[in-house]
Amino acid sequence: MAIDAGNSKTDVALIGPDGSVLGAARGGGFRPPVVGAEQAVGSLAPLVEEAARQAGRAGPAGAGHVSACLANVDLPSEEEELTGVLAERGWGATVTVANDTFALLRAGVGDDGEPTGVSVVCGAGINCAGIGHGGRVARFPAIGRISGDWGGGGYLSEEALWWAARAEDGRGEPTELARALPAHFGLTTMYELIEALHLGRLEPGRRHELTPVLFAVAGAGDEIARAVVERQAEEVVTMAVVALGLLDLLGEETPVVLGGGVLAARHPLLDDRIRELLAERAPKAEPRVVTAPPVLGAALLGLDRTGAPESAYARLRAHYAPAGDTAPADDAAAADDTESGTESPSEA
Numbered sequence: 199m200a201i202d203a204g205n206s207k208t209d210v211a212l213i214g215p216d217g218s219v220l221g222a223a224r225g226g227g228f229r230p231p232v233v234g235a236e237q238a239v240g241s242l243a244p245l246v247e248e249a250a251r252q253a254g255r256a257g258p259a260g261a262g263h264v265s266a267c268l269a270n271v272d273l274p275s276e277e278e279e280l281t282g283v284l285a286e287r288g289w290g291a292t293v294t295v296a297n298d299t300f301a302l303l304r305a306g307v308g309d310d311g312e313p314t315g316v317s318v319v320c321g322a323g324i325n326c327a328g329i330g331h332g333g334r335v336a337r338f339p340a341i342g343r344i345s346g347d348w349g350g351g352g353y354l355s356e357e358a359l360w361w362a363a364r365a366e367d368g369r370g371e372p373t374e375l376a377r378a379l380p381a382h383f384g385l386t387t388m389y390e391l392i393e394a395l396h397l398g399r400l401e402p403g404r405r406h407e408l409t410p411v412l413f414a415v416a417g418a419g420d421e422i423a424r425a426v427v428e429r430q431a432e433e434v435v436t437m438a439v440v441a442l443g444l445l446d447l448l449g450e451e452t453p454v455v456l457g458g459g460v461l462a463a464r465h466p467l468l469d470d471r472i473r474e475l476l477a478e479r480a481p482k483a484e485p486r487v488v489t490a491p492p493v494l495g496a497a498l499l500g501l502d503r504t505g506a507p508e509s510a511y512a513r514l515r516a517h518y519a520p521a522g523d524t525a526p527a528d529d530a531a532a533a534d535d536t537e538s539g540t541e542s543p544s545e546a
Contacts, residue, residue, distance in 0.1 A: 199290055200302055201242065201250070201259035202257035203228030204267045206324040206459075209493035210245040212253045212261065213500060219509030220518050221252030222493075230280065231270050239283045246289055264290035265500030267301035267492065272340050272540030288365075294503060297337070299327040301495030306455030306488045306511070309498070309511040314452060318434050322406070323350035326437035330445030335348045338437065349433045351460050354426065355408040359395075361422050363388050373417045373422035382411050413465045424467065431471035434461070439479045448480055457488040460518040 200211045204227060211222040220234035223245040230238035250260075250378055262326045265285060275487035283293045303317035316336070324347055339345035362379045364370025366388040380391040383400060394400045416423035434456070442448045454476065461468070464487060488495075494514065501510055 199246070199264045199495050200500050201264065201266040201268070202491070202493035202496045203238075203242070203266070203300060204230070204298060204492065205269050207320040207489060208242065208245060210242065210249045211497060212249045213497050213514065215504070215506065215510065217501065217506060217513035217517075219470055219497075219514070220254075221249035223248035227448045228268055228269055229339040229353065230268075230276070235283045239280070243287070246287075246343070250485060250530070261290035263500055263503050264293040264366055265503065266293065266295045267298045267496040267498045267499070268295060271295060271297055273505045275461045278518050284308070292503075294499070296499070297325065297327060297340075298327075298492060299325045299337070299340075301492045301499065302457040302488055303455050303495065304498045304502075305490055305492065305495035306486050307453050308517075309443050309508070313502075314445075314447065316438050316445070316447070316452065317455040319458040320350055320456070321436060322352045323347065324353075324433065324437070324458075326441050327350065328447070330447055335444055336444040338440040338441075347433075349430045349460075350458075351409045354412055354430060354460070358408050358412040358423070359388075359391075359405070361426070363392060365422070371422060373542070374418070374420045375412065375423055377412050378415050379408055382407060382508055403543070407501050409460065413463075413467070415454050417465070420442050425463070427467050431468055431475060432445065432459070432470055435475040435479060438476065438483065442480055442483065449482065451482045451484055454480070454483045454485050454498070455488055457492065458486060461487060462473055462489060490515075490518045 199211055202209045206227045208225045208228050209222065213222040214258055225241065225245045228238055261396055266284055268318055277295045281293050284292045284295065295546050299317050299319045302319050303315055304313060306317060307313045309317045312331060314330055315327065318326045323340065323342065325338065327337040329335055340347055357381060358375050361370060362375035364374045365376040376388050379387060380388055383391060383394065385391050385394065389418060395405065412423055412426060416427045438454045442452060476485055497514055498511065501514065
């Protein structure tokens with residue numbers, strides 16, 4: 199059983215020994231720090247039941263192994279706690295829990311040999327993890343500003359609001375954000391938008407809709423918006439380069455796997471700047487954007503654990519390959535990326 203639980207959505211899939219997807223279900227976000235580990239895992243139960251039903255099982259899922267890659271599980275102590283809670287559910291004979299950043303990494307590297315590389319997730323928040331030779335691991339707490347983080351969709355929307363508010367009232371520099379953000383909600387001024395958010399006329403979660411607006415304004419040349427996007431690129435590359443250095447991988451060709459909603463959207467300004475900075479600071483890094491669902495990575499980790507045959511990996515990747523992806527017959531590297539559901543930022 200593969201579980202990918204993110205801030206906004208959760209995927210559960212039952213995978214056969216041959217790599218076939220027997221059943222799958224999708225639900226809402228996974229937030230154990232907010233609701234507690236027991237309740238968070240309990241919210242997975244309907245998804246597990248639906249996946250089992252699709253697989254033709256009337257009773258419990260009864261998987262040989264549960265491979266769970268979970269957001270908001272950022273510390274080893276949290277992984278240990280969630281492993282215990284999941285094991286108590288009896289959904290599988292064995293259980294492994296990892297942060298969802300490792301699912302992204304596994305989806306973006308090959309299936310043969312040692313899975314070395316670094317991944318950066320930039321979705322609602324931002325996180326980075328890497329695996330080096332001999333299974334060495336580099337990771338960050340990624341709890342937010344208290345752990346030194348900057349960026350992710352939630353942070354970008356807040357940053358856009360901050361600059362727009364100050365532009366309108368004169369405390370900051372002029373920016374098109376002051377018009378574009380309220381206009382997105384059919385409003386005229388930032389004052390109206392601030393009031394709507396503060397008084398609950400707009401659901402708090404809707405402010406995440408402003409991140410694409412920020413990128414659109416930046417793409418049109420607005421200096422303030424561009425500076426915010428470039429800062430995000432800087433943070434992504436800084437995390438990746440630090441992780442590469444900790445793992446002694448700066449001197450060899452190594453995948454840097456990029457994913458999460460902000461990076462998977464492949465905004466040209468952000469993609470290009472990430473590629474430029476990586477070329478300067480880690481010339482041998484190979485940036486790859488994962489477009490396949492992150493549950494693929496959790497499932498691949500499960501296949502690793504159960505010793506599946508090579509054909510199982512190919513079948514699983516084919517199931518989750520983005521629609522329309524084709525690989526040039528004369529380009530083996532491109533074929534590898536397509537099968538992984540990945541592409542380089544330049545290709546994006």
